[in-house]
Amino acid sequence: MNRRQLPIASLTAAWLATRALMLWLLAHNTAPLLGRGAVAREVWRLYFHWYGHLSHGAFPAHDTLWQYPPGAGAVLLAPGLLPGLTYFQGFVALTLATDALIAAVLVRAGTRPGRSLLGAALWTGGLPLLLHIPLARYDVEVTALSVVSLLTLSRSTRACGTFAALGALVKAWPALVLLGTPRGRDTRSAWTWAAVTGSACLALFAGLFNNPLAFLRQQGSRGVQIESLGGTALSLARHGGWRGSVRYQYGAMEFTGPYVSAVATVSLVLTAVAFALLLLWRWGHLLPAPANSKTRRSAPRWTEATPYDAALCAVLLFTVTSRVVSPQYMIWLLGLAAVCLTSRHTAQRPVAALVLAATAISAVVYPTLYGEVVHCTWPGSLLMLLRNGLLASAAVMSLTRLWRSTRPTPAQAPPVTETRTGSALLADRALSTS
Template structure:
């Protein structure tokens, strides 16, 4: 009988051991921070009906609206002639997913899946941050940044969508086809994850990710159209949206109201919106700004010459910031998207988005002031409510400008400087 002796494992040199020890300590701290902050978020959600913070009722959307849609979807059709149903068809399976946990109530199962999505994002960012040349700053940003929105993320399905977008971005370099499929799934839930493919490297990366995304989107649409009635009913509800009080256009109208404009605030299409003269013009201006943002992104894609590992991350954050700021609706849960994308950027030491990520964090904190803490003032268009929304939107506009400048300099200006 022969015994095979394995060679001893080489010991890491002193600096290597210290680095590994620091990494383990950082990961342990992140796990502890995640557990503590999510426990607080769950406690706030459990006490939501007692209005411990502001207007309360954050969980009502899951209890009432999502559960109602769950009943409609379970019968084999998407909501028809429902002005609140404004989402692409893959949102249906997300809202049906709590049925996978039949021992829990719909609300409990929905929150459990939201927590799992949050944990998946944190784990994916931590794994990406441990790679050679990467950083755990992205995981820390997500773990510490999401609780700034209090318990809102646990009562919205934007966490699920953000998880798909984050995973798509992190897969893009090594598995572009997988990234394309994940981006397509996210886009068929809430559209914006399609922007995660904007910065795919030219050539094989773009062809593989975009091709897989288009194929996956087409296949899933066919499956959903065959499995459910009225799969495209959401399209007819989009055109009626007005100007939400928390949007950039809403801020302009709020300031105009303090100057004597006679408009009012009404509950329409699932949000508090301004009604009155010139509202339609403001809504059209927002749409035009979105078109200009799209044109700017196309210009960047054509002009960009220098690609780094961070470029796809930076482009995704810049694109989603542009479309968020120019939207007629800037709901508090939109900030979840921005936090997730900014966290992905910070996993790379080459990112140009650190200043924008800082402003996104500040915007998340101010968003909580606007909703739910001072939402009564925001709805009443008091000076307090108006100024809170103004500050939040100013931070987002600043984030857009810094994000665009960083993206352009790192991919266009830097390439021009490098040419002989």
């Protein structure tokens, strides 16, 4: 085995060992520290319930827990198509296969000239920090579409846009991966193919299923989840005398009581501000100066890593400002951070480290000490403060580093050459000979 093959073999062995451990945890998920069966229950009770609706050609329109775009229906139907397996077994098998695909794509990208296997290592070692949660959620499939979209950008903008659109149809956030596409033809091509693919798939879902857009009705009713940044503020407020409570609604544990609606509104405003900052970066840094501009500046410092960095930054900002920050959201951030680390030009290495730390704490929050978080005890509140503090720091750092890494620098003015008249030259000669 040569030196080039050794890291790949090591990553393969690490993937097999860690995924075997994750399967073992899933098989023993009824243990108190592993959630007492709540993690796996999401699949065999909720997802399987939705599968029954979808297999009859309709989305669960009147189910308040259905809050996902129509593409999620295709993912939830797939496990039932595998012969010889129960729905739960098929779901886990497909998730593991998708996880392996992500690892393989990251390895392939990391072995290209000038690239790094650090991204594959981050994904292989980072995902098990969430214990068995990734195997019982379909966020791995969504992340795979985003990872493939970004890594195909340099070879095919059409494929990039297509995969981004497919991801956005499953969960909306993959649309953000197109934020950092290079200006000009590449952006037009990727965004056009995303729009065409999204429109065609929506038309297909509308023709095959009833109520494909029912999820929009449920999204607007969501409150402040206890694991969000706003939820952390309310959890700490409980220790200061705030008289709110925690209730299970819309598929999550949410706060109810005075000022909760105000906190939700602040979260939405912060999301709008984050979007405005991303647009300002996009149009201020990636567009050339106007032709009639008197300001001289060089071209933006765009590299192969810029689309990766922009995707991670955008999803981080939207995650931190969201009213819902479930532990499986960390799967998205791990996948995008891994893509960033495949490039030696990325500016997001410290951000990836913060994401990794926040991922480890997320597993302590849920399922290990979730009861502490639900009851807003001091350990639970401080755990959420630490996890969300790391995420907020990562978001601010990510935006700052993205902004600086692509900021155009003032162009050097050409050297000024002094024009001497003939009489001036004669006078200089006379002085030099005197």
